[in-house]
Amino acid sequence: xxxxxxxxxxxxxxxxxxxALALIWGSSFLFIKVxxxxxxxxxxxxxxxxxxxxTLCALMMITRRKWPREPxxxxxxxxxxxxxxxxxxxxxxxxxxFLPSGVSSILNATTPITxxxxxxxxxxxxRLNRIQxxxxxxxxIGVVVVVGPWDVLGDPxxxxxxxxxxxxxxxxxxxxxxxxxxxxxxxxANGHDAVTVSAVQxxxxxxxxxxxxxxxATTPLALNLPIVLSMIGLGAVxxxxxxxxxxxxxxxxxxxxxxxxxxxxxLVGVILGILVLAETxxxxxxxxxxxxxxxxxxxxxxxxxxxxxPRHPVNQVTGPQRTAEGSDDQSRVxxx
Numbered sequence: 097x098x099x100x101x102x103x104x105x106x107x108x109x110x111x112x113x114x115x116a117l118a119l120i121w122g123s124s125f126l127f128i129k130v131x132x133x134x135x136x137x138x139x140x141x142x143x144x145x146x147x148x149x150x151t152l153c154a155l156m157m158i159t160r161r162k163w164p165r166e167p168x169x170x171x172x173x174x175x176x177x178x179x180x181x182x183x184x185x186x187x188x189x190x191x192x193x194f195l196p197s198g199v200s201s202i203l204n205a206t207t208p209i210t211x212x213x214x215x216x217x218x219x220x221x222x223r224l225n226r227i228q229x230x231x232x233x234x235x236x237i238g239v240v241v242v243v244g245p246w247d248v249l250g251d252p253x254x255x256x257x258x259x260x261x262x263x264x265x266x267x268x269x270x271x272x273x274x275x276x277x278x279x280x281x282x283x284x285a286n287g288h289d290a291v292t293v294s295a296v297q298x299x300x301x302x303x304x305x306x307x308x309x310x311x312x313a314t315t316p317l318a319l320n321l322p323i324v325l326s327m328i329g330l331g332a333v334x335x336x337x338x339x340x341x342x343x344x345x346x347x348x349x350x351x352x353x354x355x356x357x358x359x360x361x362x363l364v365g366v367i368l369g370i371l372v373l374a375e376t377x378x379x380x381x382x383x384x385x386x387x388x389x390x391x392x393x394x395x396x397x398x399x400x401x402x403x404x405x406p407r408h409p410v411n412q413v414t415g416p417q418r419t420a421e422g423s424d425d426q427s428r429v430x431x432x
Contacts, residue, residue, distance in 0.1 A: 110348055113341040118357050120329075120338045122364020125201070126372070127326040127334065128192065134318035137189030140327070142305045142313050145181060147331025148339070149302040152295035155336075161292050169288070172281045173297045180274030181301035181335075182308075184267035191260035191267075201362040203264035205239040208232050208395075210265075210272035211355040218276040222350050228395045232352065235359040235391025241384030242362050271358075275351040283347035290343040298339060356395055359388045 131140045156163070164170065192200060212232055216223055224232070282293060345354040366381050 110345060114345055114354075114357060115360075117338055117341050117345070118360035119364055120334050121357065122361040123368060124330055124334050125361070125365050126368055127330040128189070130322050130326040131330065132189075132192070134320065134323045135327075136313060136315045137192065138186065138309070138312040139315070139317065140330070141182075141185040141189055142302075142309050143327050144185070144331035144335045145298060145302040145305050147327060148335030149295075149299045151332040151336035152291070152298055152340075155291060156295050159291070161289075161295075164286070164288055164292060164296060166286065169282070169286055170296065170300070172277070173293065174300050176274050176278050176282065177297045177301035177304060178274075179270040179277070181298065182304045184270045186308075186312075187263040187267040187270075191257075191263045194257040194260040195264070200264060201365065202240055202245060203261060204268065205236060205358050205362060206265065207268045207271045207358040208352055208355045209236060210269045211275050212272075212352045214269075214272040215276040215279070215351050218280055219351065222279075222352075224352060224395070231391045231394025232356070233391070234394060235356060235388050238384045238387030238389075238391055239359055239362055241380050241387060242366060244378065244380050271355065272351075275346060275355050278343070279346050279351040283343060290340045290347070293343050294336075294339040298335060353395060356392050359392060363388055 128140060131143075135143065155161075188200070188204070195203075209232060212224065212229065286293075342354060342357075345357075363381075363385050366385075370377055
């Protein structure tokens, strides 16, 4: 069964996964808002990771995939789980208690910028050129316009929430480290597909959170149907299935381009607010939306990023493969 997923993924499928990811992660703000009505932030993080792990483990069983046995891969994915899930999830959940939602959206959308900075050090072969970097910052400006920070600057919480703002920036820096690390040491460096990689990563993150839970997730629960449904959406879909898509996108587009999906999440939040909560559409929202889309298109333009050709071709799903030249070289050595 595992071999059936190791086919090259076409660009339209990647675009569809990218948009679906934006929709799911954009909806997570709504899910979290509902969930914290009966759960503490730590309990929300624990719940989403457990539900995500259960979903991915069930998928592994249904499709009869084999769990990796390489200790090195588990070590790499432990680092990714810590920086992509446990630490940022906890920081954002804690900060949400002190920050206006608009400020949280702006700070979360700095992820492509932090990823750009980290990948410049960790992935020198995938540095963006000036046009692509411009696209990243145009997208960031679009996010600011969509959210409309002028509406929250006068909020008393804004001036008194500097520690929470710093926590969000640390969280997005963790994302930048995790995405770049995933691209360099995991994606394309082994023979396991995105489902297997995501299952290991989220399972490790859930195990880490279980160790923290006795100290941070002990308050009484007050569950109802909306909270349960929100947690299923946040965990099974947003932390389970979504990470499969994200892993594939990182392998195909690179860490910075993949992280630009966070530019769309505030836009999705605005659209859901209008459709679900009957909120009013303001002039800045469509204007900022256009800037976001333009920034994403420019940052992902083809043929502008300088990438070194690897000595051995790497399939982003199946891992490294031997070249004919390499096979000939090895055969000549064996004959000697």
